[in-house]
Every structure is written in structure tokens, then in C-alpha cells.
Amino acid sequence: MKALQCVAYGEPSGLVLADLPEPVPAPGEVLLRVEAAGLGFVDALHVRGAYQVKRPLPFIPGTEVVGRVVSVGAGVDPALIGGRLMALSPAGALAERIALPAAICTPVPAGMSPEVAAGFIVSYCTALYGFQDCGALRPGECVLVLGAGGSVGVAAIDVAKAMGAHVVAAASSERKRDAAKAQGADQVLDYSVPDWRRALAALLAGRALDLVYDPVGGGFSETAFRCLAPRGRHLVVGFAAGEIPKLPLNLALLKRASLVGVDWGGYIRAHPAEQPRLLGRLCAMFEAGELHPVATPGVGLAEAASVLQALLDRRSVGKPVIRLSS
Ligand SMILES: NC(=O)c1ccc[n+]([C@@H]2O[C@H](COP(=O)([O-])OP(=O)(O)OC[C@H]3O[C@@H](n4cnc5c(N)ncnc54)[C@H](OP(=O)(O)O)[C@@H]3O)[C@@H](O)[C@H]2O)c1
Incomplete structure (x- = not known):
């Protein structure tokens, strides 16, 4: 099978398109023919060896995956064969086949395309955990999403809108602000200008800012906190x-305000039973027409390195998806 391999930490251009043996599903596993893989900033950091936990070399990047079951290991219901499942894997999504424990796979909701499913788990679970469990967002509250044109940002807009919020989306380029608008943001803000606090106050026109959703950090965070x-x-x-x-x-x-950490990955490692609750709720919201994820057009495996580089260079818009088969 074809797979993209990281054989040395560095820039994505160093990734190698390799021919590897197809994995064989172990007991309790399913073998997926990968249809699509979703990528995010963290995947690019893994390739650089710059994430807090380094993956041992060599490894196949990509953690978000959707595909059809082609075979099952011992102890797994053969009725799963042919079905479409999505999963968050420790690695290995940028390959034509992946073997995964059946227990970590979820059926793709009715009407959800492979492109959307491949980008659904990380960004949407983080947003729901963030707004519902950490931020106690109430309908009618006003949310400022930073980095709103990125993969975590567009999902945050969708989830906050579904929860009844008024959403202001902050992004540095017109393309990203257009993506935020297409995702349902009520207002958009160019926060690349020095005095964006004043521009935000003008946009809000007296409306209170109740929450900031901050996947960006740097100099943006303190200014955003001051706007609360x-x-x-x-x-x-x-x-x-x-x-x-x-x-x-x-x-x-002075603001009687809270700073709340949203470590969704840490939360589900500490409370594994919570992940099916979050993802189940999101799938139900999707099936009820409350969520409207906008899929980016998928590109082929040969373009995955440039997609990862665009994430590192702040050029990526929306949730990047790699198509491996149809
Ligand atoms: N807490 C959690 O559970 C959780 C889960 C998933 C991801 N994350 C984190 O969320 C963050 C965003 O991930 P993502 O996948 O959404 O990334 P992304 O698609 O690249 O979006 C990040 C956004 O950050 C902004 N940014 C500002 N300065 C940047 C710079 N120097 N380089 C790159 N981007 C810059 C960019 O928006 P502008 O150009 O508009 O400023 C960019 O669109 C990452 O730090 C990731 O680790 C956290």
C-alpha cells in the first residue's frame, strides 16, 4: 500500500511516499480502506518533532481517519465489513490501509461525507468540550473565536452557533474571514491590525463579550482577555x-473573569467514557441538522506535505483533508 512516512524529523517536504506492506487486523481490530484523512496543526508539529510528545521514527502522520471496513480480526463482528467508520488513531492516517481497534471506531452519521467525517472528531469534540463543559456557554451569549479560519476555529463557529451563541470570528486574511462567514459567523474581525480591540468594540456596539475561544495564543490572548x-x-x-x-x-x-484550559485530549485520556458522550452528542446534532460542517475539497496523498507546510506557514484555510480513495 502507498503511505506517507516520516523517516526523520524536519520539514514536511522531507516526508517519503513509500510502498509498505498492508497491515493485518489483530484480534479486536478492523482493517479500513482509508477514504480520507483530516490534518491539523498538531500533525505538522509531529513531523517537525516539535510536539510535546515525540513519535518514534519512522511513523505515518495523520490521526483523523475515515474509511470502509475491508476485513476484521478475531472477535470482531464480520457484519462491520463494508461499513464506513471514522476514528481518532494514534498515527497512520496518511496510508491506503489502517488497522485500528474496533472499539475506537464510530459509524459515520447518515448524510456525512468522508471529507467532513475525516475532519470532524478533533475540532468538533474540542469545541463541544470547550463551550459546554469548560465554558458553560448559554444561548444568546457572545463568543469571540480567534484563528477563526483555521480547522479548530471553523468548528468552534459551527458548534457555538448550534448552541445559540452570537459569534464574532477573528482572522488575519480575507480568505479566512470568508471561510468563517461561510461557516456561519455573525460578524468578522481583522485582528491583524494593531488596534483590533477598538475595531471589536465598534463591531460589538455595546454587546457584552462573554467568551473567548483561543487556539492561537501569542500577543492575541491578552488583548482578547481585556475585551471580555x-x-x-x-x-x-x-x-x-x-x-x-x-x-x-x-x-x-478586575473583571471577575475566568481563564479555563480546554485540553480535550487530556480530558478523554483521563475519562475515556466521556469521548463517546461528546462524539455521540455531536453526531446527533449533525443528524438533526444543527451542525453544518463546510468541507474543504480533498487533495491527493502526493499533496499532503504541502498541506502540512501550509498549516505551519499560517496559510491553511478551514479543515484540510487528504483523499486516499473514493
Ligand atoms: N486543546 C485542545 O484539545 C486542542 C485540540 C486540537 C487542536 N488544538 C490546538 O489548536 C491550535 C490550532 O490548531 P488548528 O489545527 O486549528 O491550526 P490551523 O488550522 O493552522 O489554525 C490556527 C490558526 O492560528 C492562527 N495563527 C496565528 N499565528 C500563527 C502562526 N504563527 N502560525 C500558524 N497559525 C497562526 C492562524 O489564523 P490567523 O492567520 O487568522 O491568525 C491559523 O489559521 C493548535 O495549537 C493545536 O495544537 C488544541
Whole structure:
């Protein structure tokens, strides 16, 4: 089978398109013919060896995967063969086949395309966990999403809108702001300008800002926190800008505001039973027509390295998806 392999940490251009033996499903596993793989900023960091946990070399990048079951290992119901499943795997999504424990796979909801399914688990579970469990978002509240044109950002817009929020989407380019608008943002903000706090105040026109969803960090975080209304919540999701910001704590005191960490990965490792609850709720929301994920057109495996580079270079828009078969 064809697979993209990381044989040395470095830039995505160093990834190797390899011919590898097809995996054989072990007891309890299913073998998927991979249809699509979703990529995110973290996958690019893994290739650089720059994520907090380094993957041992060589490895096949990509953790979000959707595919058809072609065979099953001992102890797995053969009725699964032919069905379409999605999963979050420890690695290995950028390959034509992947063997995964059946227990970590979920049937793709009716009406969800492979492109959407491949990008659904990480960004949407993080958003639902962030808004519902960490931020206690209530209908009618106002949310500012930073990095709103990125993969975590567009999902946050969709989930916040489904929960009844008013969403202001902040992004640095017109393409990303257009993607945020297409995803349902009520208002968009160019936060690449120095005085974006003033521009946000003009947009809000007196409306209180209740929550900030922050997958970006760097210099954006403190400014966003300063924009919060009293009793606001700032959800710390990630640091795509590279710099981990520091916050003067008097701001939290003066605003009676909260800074809440949204470590969805850590949460489901500590409470594995919670992941089916989050994903089950999201699948039900999708089937009820409450979520409207916008799929980016999938590109082939040969283009995966440039997709990963675009994530590192701040050029990626929406949720990038690699198509491996149809
Ligand atoms: N907490 C969790 O459970 C969880 C789960 C998944 C991902 N994450 C984290 O969320 C963050 C975003 O991931 P993603 O997949 O959405 O990435 P993405 O698609 O690349 O989006 C990140 C956005 O950050 C902004 N950004 C600002 N400075 C940047 C820079 N120097 N380089 C790259 N982007 C920059 C960009 O928007 P503008 O150009 O508009 O500024 C970009 O669109 C990552 O840090 C990831 O680790 C956290």
C-alpha cells in the first residue's frame, strides 16, 4: 500500500511516499480502506518533532481517519465489513490501509461525507468540550473565536452557533474571514491590525463579550482577555502563534473573569467514557441538522506535505483533508 512516512524529523517536504506492506487486523481490530484523512496543526508539529510528545521514527502522520471496513480480526463482528467508520488513531492516517481497534471506531452519521467525517472528531469534540463543559456557554451569549479560519476555529463557529451563541470570528486574511462567514459567523474581525480591540468594540456596539475561544495564543490572548465583559470566560485551546502568552492576573480579578484550559485530549485520556458522550452528542446534532460542517475539497496523498507546510506557514484555510480513495 502507498503511505506517507516520516523517516526523520524536519520539514514536511522531507516526508517519503513509500510502498509498505498492508497491515493485518489483530484480534479486536478492523482493517479500513482509508477514504480520507483530516490534518491539523498538531500533525505538522509531529513531523517537525516539535510536539510535546515525540513519535518514534519512522511513523505515518495523520490521526483523523475515515474509511470502509475491508476485513476484521478475531472477535470482531464480520457484519462491520463494508461499513464506513471514522476514528481518532494514534498515527497512520496518511496510508491506503489502517488497522485500528474496533472499539475506537464510530459509524459515520447518515448524510456525512468522508471529507467532513475525516475532519470532524478533533475540532468538533474540542469545541463541544470547550463551550459546554469548560465554558458553560448559554444561548444568546457572545463568543469571540480567534484563528477563526483555521480547522479548530471553523468548528468552534459551527458548534457555538448550534448552541445559540452570537459569534464574532477573528482572522488575519480575507480568505479566512470568508471561510468563517461561510461557516456561519455573525460578524468578522481583522485582528491583524494593531488596534483590533477598538475595531471589536465598534463591531460589538455595546454587546457584552462573554467568551473567548483561543487556539492561537501569542500577543492575541491578552488583548482578547481585556475585551471580555465581567464574568467572562477565556477558553485556552492552543498556541498556534508559537508563543505561550502570560497574563497579568489583576485582569482576571478586575473583571471577575475566568481563564479555563480546554485540553480535550487530556480530558478523554483521563475519562475515556466521556469521548463517546461528546462524539455521540455531536453526531446527533449533525443528524438533526444543527451542525453544518463546510468541507474543504480533498487533495491527493502526493499533496499532503504541502498541506502540512501550509498549516505551519499560517496559510491553511478551514479543515484540510487528504483523499486516499473514493
Ligand atoms: N486543546 C485542545 O484539545 C486542542 C485540540 C486540537 C487542536 N488544538 C490546538 O489548536 C491550535 C490550532 O490548531 P488548528 O489545527 O486549528 O491550526 P490551523 O488550522 O493552522 O489554525 C490556527 C490558526 O492560528 C492562527 N495563527 C496565528 N499565528 C500563527 C502562526 N504563527 N502560525 C500558524 N497559525 C497562526 C492562524 O489564523 P490567523 O492567520 O487568522 O491568525 C491559523 O489559521 C493548535 O495549537 C493545536 O495544537 C488544541
